[in-house]
Amino acid sequence: MYRRPLPTPDEALKILSRRRTRPPMRVPPPAGKSLAKFIRELDKKYGHGPGALQARWKEIVGENLARRTEPVRIIKSRTGEGGTLELRVDGPVASLIQHQVPQITQRLDLLLGKGVVSRLRIVQGPVRAAAAASAPPRPRRRPPLDAAKERDLAASLSDQPDGPLKEALLKLGRGVLRNES
The missing domain is CATH 3.30.300 (GMP Synthetase; Chain A, domain 3)
Incomplete structure (x- = not known):
């Protein structure tokens, strides 16, 4: 079997200057990227x-x-x-x-x-x-008590000393009177 000898560096330059090499093929873009605008229009x-x-x-x-x-x-x-x-x-x-x-x-x-x-x-x-x-429901805001009931409640608790007990009783009284209405 006959083998050809390799070209010398000068001959290699001449060969390469005569023949153009092709650039490597570019990778195609993803299909989703090029179709995104079209898909959005169809979806609308x-x-x-x-x-x-x-x-x-x-x-x-x-x-x-x-x-x-x-x-x-x-x-x-x-x-x-x-x-x-x-x-x-x-x-x-x-x-x-x-x-x-x-x-x-x-x-x-x-x-x-x-x-x-x-x-x-x-x-x-x-x-x-x-x-x-399943999230807990937000508490509803209840309308304020009318002035006459509020005055009667305050009068019934007037003999109590000021403090947390009186505030708690006022709150309880307001809740009871609202539920009666």
């Missing part, structure tokens, strides 16, 4: 997803079920028929939801359009709405 125009459902979920299922359920995502079918709405449900409420599937899908048809959602997929797990609902 046709934005039917769990975000749109969460805003109106109380209207669809009612306040009691809305506290114990939340829409997670809409799964489109491969055949092009109606999709599946995945619901996260808090514990035993799943049986209630299962009985109300026809009513819920009818209401979803009104909101999203006929046939967008044809089935419900129930997944049991923690619900964010339940955590927000």
Whole structure:
């Protein structure tokens, strides 16, 4: 087998000056980056997803079920028929939801359009709405006592010495008189 000898440095320079080397191929940008603007426009125009459902979920299922359920995502079918709405449900409420599937899908048809959602997929797990609902309610501000009742209460406690006991009795008296009204 015959091997050619390597070129000398001068010959190598001549060869390289005659032949241009190609620059390496650039890595294509991520598809999500180039499609982001297009997707935003489509979402504004046709934005039917769990975000749109969460805003109106109380209207669809009612306040009691809305506290114990939340829409997670809409799964489109491969055949092009109606999709599946995945619901996260808090514990035993799943049986209630299962009985109300026809009513819920009818209401979803009104909101999203006929046939967008044809089935419900129930997944049991923690619900964010339940955590927000379990926060202690803020105390309501009660209206002040009318002047005549306040005067009668102060007169009945006038013989008590000033101090924390008198303040506590005034507070208790105001609470009792408000509840009587």
